[in-house]
Amino acid sequence: MKLLMATNNRNKIEEILSKIKEFDLELDLLSISDLTDEKIEIEETGDTLEENALIKAKSCFELFGITSFADDTGLEVFSLNGMPGVHSARFSGVYGDDKANRRKLLSLLQGKSCDARKARFRTVVCLYDGKEPKFFEGVCYGKIIEEERGDKGFGYDSIFVPDGYEVTFAQMDLAEKNAISHRGKAIYNFLMYLKTLKKLE
Numbered sequence: 001m002k003l004l005m006a007t008n009n010r011n012k013i014e015e016i017l018s019k020i021k022e023f024d025l026e027l028d029l030l031s032i033s034d035l036t037d038e039k040i041e042i043e044e045t046g047d048t049l050e051e052n053a054l055i056k057a058k059s060c061f062e063l064f065g066i067t068s069f070a071d072d073t074g075l076e077v078f079s080l081n082g083m084p085g086v087h088s089a090r091f092s093g094v095y096g097d098d099k100a101n102r103r104k105l106l107s108l109l110q111g112k113s114c115d116a117r118k119a120r121f122r123t124v125v126c127l128y129d130g131k132e133p134k135f136f137e138g139v140c141y142g143k144i145i146e147e148e149r150g151d152k153g154f155g156y157d158s159i160f161v162p163d164g165y166e167v168t169f170a171q172m173d174l175a176e177k178n179a180i181s182h183r184g185k186a187i188y189n190f191l192m193y194l195k196t197l198k199k200l201e
Contacts, residue, residue, distance in 0.1 A: 002028045004035070006042065006056040006070035015178075016187065023191045035064055049074050049086055053126035054133050067129040069190065073183060075156050077144060079116040080108060088155070098155050102148065106159060109144055117144045121160065121182040125190045136193065138185025153177065 005013060013031050020027050032040050042059045046052040049072040056070030076082040084091035084105065092100035109117055118141075125136040142162040150158050150170030157169035162180060169177050178184040 001026070002030060002066050004030045004032070004060050004064060004066040004068040006060040006068055007031055008033045008040075012071075019187055019191055023195050025191065025194055027194070030066065032060065035066075044072070046072075047086060049122060049124040050126065050135055052086060053124045053135070054128065057126045057128035057133065061128050061130055067127070069125055069127045071123055071125045071183070071186065073121065073123040075105075075119060075121055075160070077105070077109070077117070077119040079112065079118070083108075102156055102159055105144065105156065106146070109146075114143065118142075119144050119160065121156075123182040123186040125186045127190065127193075134193070136186050136189040138182040138187070138189065140180060140182040140185070 005016060007013065008031055010031075013029065017029060020029060040063070042056050044052040044055060046055055052072040053070045056072070057068045060066070060068035060070070072086070074085045074088045076085050084101070088101070089095055090097075090101075092104045094100060120142065121140045123138045125138075127134045127136070140162050142160050142165075144156075144159050145161055145168065148158040148168075148170075150168045150172075152172065152174070153168075153170040157177075159168065161168050169181070
């Protein structure tokens with residue numbers, strides 16, 4: 001089975017490939033760059049993680065005619081009505097400026113109680129084959145601390161401590177983080193679904 005991941009990010013591809021091996025799935029996993037030299041940027045115009053994941057997966061299916069999947073992730077702080085949420089990557093106004101995004105979030109939570117710092121990371125994976133889209137979710141609950149700790153990871157990892165832990169995502173080894181992360185859980189649910197389909201063949 002051919003499966004196209006709506007990304008050019010090699011790190012994401014390698015992560016999925018390692019998981020596919022764990023699940024003993026016979027999949028021919030492709031990225032956009034495997035199919036074209038043209039730089040394709042898919043604009044994420046959705047108001048939710050689900051909408052953005054669908055936009056990316058559907059766009060790739062329509063471009064290449066291959067069953068496609070995509071993911072979108074957001075950090076949701078409950079006391080901020082779920083912000084930054086779907087706008088996590090561009091919270092400061094500049095897409096991908098992780099440091100500015102963290103700085104803005106910390107300023108909004110300055111002086112706030114521990115309860116006001118409760119948050120969750122949420123990842124949504126969308127699978128699209130030209131019919132009804134299917135969604136798979138992974139969630140990791142935790143809190144936003146007052147200052148950055150750790151130099152691993154990316155995004156908001158250095159200010160997020162998952163429930164049951166004393167360290168941030170940015171202080172964890174990648175394997176430890178992946179075992180409990182929102183993204184790891186969403187990918188697990190997605191691949192479990194594909195494994196079930198394989199058994200039904």
